[in-house]
Amino acid sequence: MIIGSPAPIGQIVLLHLSPSRAEALARILRSGSHRVTVVRPGPGAVAAIVAAAPDLLVGPLICGEVTLSELADQARQQMAADLTVMAILGREDADAVVDTDGIVREPVDAGELLFRTGRLLRQAVERRALRHRIDELLGLYRVASWAFSIAGGAESLFGHLARQSAALLKAEKGLVILYDAQRREMEGQNAGYGLTREQVARVRYPVDGEARSLWNFRLNGPLISNNARSDPRLLPEIAAALDISSLVVVPLTRGPQVLGLLVVADRLGRAPFRDEDLGNLQAVAGQATVAVENQRLHEQIKEANARLQEYDRIKSEFVATVAHDFRSPLMAIRGFAELALEEPDLPVERRNEFMRTIITETDDLASLANDTLLISHMETGLLQYDWTPVDLRRELKQAIPAVVSQHTFLLDVPDAFPIIKADALRLRQVLNNLVSNAVKYSPGGGTVTLRARERGKDQVLVEIIDEGLGIPEDQVGRLFQKFERVRGLEHMKISGTGLGLYICKRIVEGHHGRIWVESTAGEGSTFAFSIPVDPALHEPQEAAPDRAGHSSVS
């Protein structure tokens, strides 16, 4: 059937009470190449009309008990489709009011019948095309109205798109496939229409591979395939997973960027897909892209919001720290500066003492600011590790303070020690911190040992051992937490921010390692950490040794 051709050929149902008259009229219509079914008015008439699925119904105004229009209405309802009606008016119907689409009068002239039939059929074809277009627009409207609503969440959105697209093309299956930019993969989105979750879950494939088809994403154009199982443009395993024989695929694009694919498969009744289906689906894809974008933005806003809240918490903590922990050093700096300024008669050694205190307190403030800032960066994920080859022996050697002190330093590293991969700057920070703690908390002097060992094939163990104050067993647990220090009278005389070990822990964990301490109060402490030789090999760590008489904590 071709739209706009001068004489369309149609399926016609002819109702007539007299079989001979019906046969005569049918012959005329058949001469115009129309397919004609003669139906006798009566109880089975509606069912017969529906079965014939005609484009045009022709009959007398009164068909037994009912009018031609009533009969046509019943048939329309059962067919859920349009039906054009033409009445044949007898001589007795000269004054009848007629509500059909067209009429011919008895005696029927063959040429007139064919002419009027042809005109009505053309109208019917045009009306059907119009109806089809309205259905499409309604479908688009349904997709679009959803596109701006994100209330249902991602899953129901993709399910809706799949269902509406399939409905528009009168197909059994529909699916949205999206591109995951982080994993560089295409991924089927639950829930598809007419597909099980297991089937959808199998739609997952990388897009870096060979550009065989739209399925692997390189071809940005749309595609129709009516032999999906053997079509070389398709990934056979995906077609098999979805159990489909024919499909239409259009990309969801925003500018040059492909966000994903909209797939409709297997037409109801296994009819093939045509070019016009592609156009319809492409129209849906435009709306679907908006919906998908909306959905993504919504997710991003939600994520960003959660992240902002976390940042806000960290910022508040930072501000609180500044407001609180900066006050004592500030007071000392201010007070000693005032004294030095206001007391001209101070002995030089007193004045120098004040100045030295100002300098050390300023240093404390600076390191407090640095540590707090570093921790903020760590906790907000802004800290990036820079992996480079590191010579641990050299780093340990450099961690030994250059100034003369009452401590003896012992470097204990095997000769053939492997070069490891680590962030040199951060690792140095850990070593300096642990060594300066070892010195600070052994005010009586003694030996500080810096030891490194290989541990298994791909781990290194570093230990910093002192003979100082040690740590009471009940306090070992909280030492690596923020702002926690050993609470002991001797310990408290030594200044510290309570941030150093927390930073060490974060850095070691950033290297996929772990840190712990073994200590006996009054005898000294061993701070130890183990990290992989290469951060790429970050398997879970084995537990720390827990020797008798020692406390250990991770």
Add this chain to the structure above:
Amino acid sequence: MAKKRVLVVDDHAPTVALVRAILDAEKHTQYEVVEAASGTECLKAADQKGPFDLILLDVNLPDMDGFSVCRALRSVETRVPIVFVTAQGDLKDFAAGREAGGDSYLVKPISRNSLRSIVGLLTNIDRSGARELSKT
């Protein structure tokens, strides 16, 4: 004139050194400063090295909080002025300080002059108050 005896309780050593230096520099009054770096040391000093004319008390001490220390001091000695000198400046801390029996609450950093005037004022009030109390 007798020396005024001041007990300074703070685990931040430079703060204690500063208070000592400021009071040492006073020309008209002589102060004797006794130091304590924890709540325990404070209670021990109050018990064994008293009596004091004034106690300057930090809130965030390594072994206990300053409010508990203040309550413990007040349970045996009601007259000595106790001034909180602390980095904790929340309103609720002010209230807790008053409830614990403190006479004043100062938030670090405190200028030299503020410290001088509050120490001078409270050590004198205490003496006159002590005299009145001893009469009754």
